[in-house]
Amino acid sequence: MGNQGCNDECSELIAQDTATKLFQTAALLLGNEAEAVNLVEETVASVEVDPCADAVKAQVLVQNHLVQAAIGRLSQREPESFAVVGENQTANASCIEGDDISAAGITQSQLTYLLEGEGRQQLRDWLEHLPVAQRIVFVERAMLGQDNVATAASFRQGGGIAGWTPDRVGEVFRQALCSLATSLIHSGAIAQAV
Numbered sequence: 001m002g003n004q005g006c007n008d009e010c011s012e013l014i015a016q017d018t019a020t021k022l023f024q025t026a027a028l029l030l031g032n033e034a035e036a037v038n039l040v041e042e043t044v045a046s047v048e049v050d051p052c053a054d055a056v057k058a059q060v061l062v063q064n065h066l067v068q069a070a071i072g073r074l075s076q077r078e079p080e081s082f083a084v085v086g087e088n089q090t091a092n093a094s095c096i097e098g099d100d101i102s103a104a105g106i107t108q109s110q111l112t113y114l115l116e117g118e119g120r121q122q123l124r125d126w127l128e129h130l131p132v133a134q135r136i137v138f139v140e141r142a143m144l145g146q147d148n149v150a151t152a153a154s155f156r157q158g159g160g161i162a163g164w165t166p167d168r169v170g171e172v173f174r175q176a177l178c179s180l181a182t183s184l185i186h187s188g189a190i191a192q193a194v
Helices: 002-030 033-046 055-077 108-116 120-128 132-143 148-159 166-187 189-193
Strands: none
Touching: 002 033, 002 055, 002 120, 002 132, 033 055, 055 132, 055 148, 108 120, 120 132, 120 166, 132 148, 132 166, 148 166
16 A cells, blocks of 8 residues: 555655646747646647556657647737748748757757756747747757657647648758857857856
């Protein structure tokens, strides 16, 4: 019986940690904490998870539903933000060629500083100034660890948004990384995080 108490405590800690991560993700995607709370509540209430399922798989399932629901909301609110640059138009040039964080000159410790440390508010402020689709791509790629294929799929599944290919996601992610690196250099935050 004492062992059951530990399992209940562990389960509750996992649930609280999951709820916190979902809220943080929703707030970064939506840019509004009150709306993020509502989205997390709706997502948790609507997703059926087998209580015997692997906890990590269950967290990923709920997280994916949350991201897709956020994309759905944002694409209804600002459909023009999700327009894909056509073949006869040119996209903004990117200052980096690779689509990983290190290509922008940002180390993992600097990213951790921005995600979990004192730089969190600076990251939120920067994200709020990004175009909506670019913000979603950045959150999915840099924070949730999704690849270009999964991120493009979430655009299609979450908002029925066509035209978002893995290559397009990579291009938008590079633009976001460029913007973040520039912002960090101008603010001096790179030095603080080292």
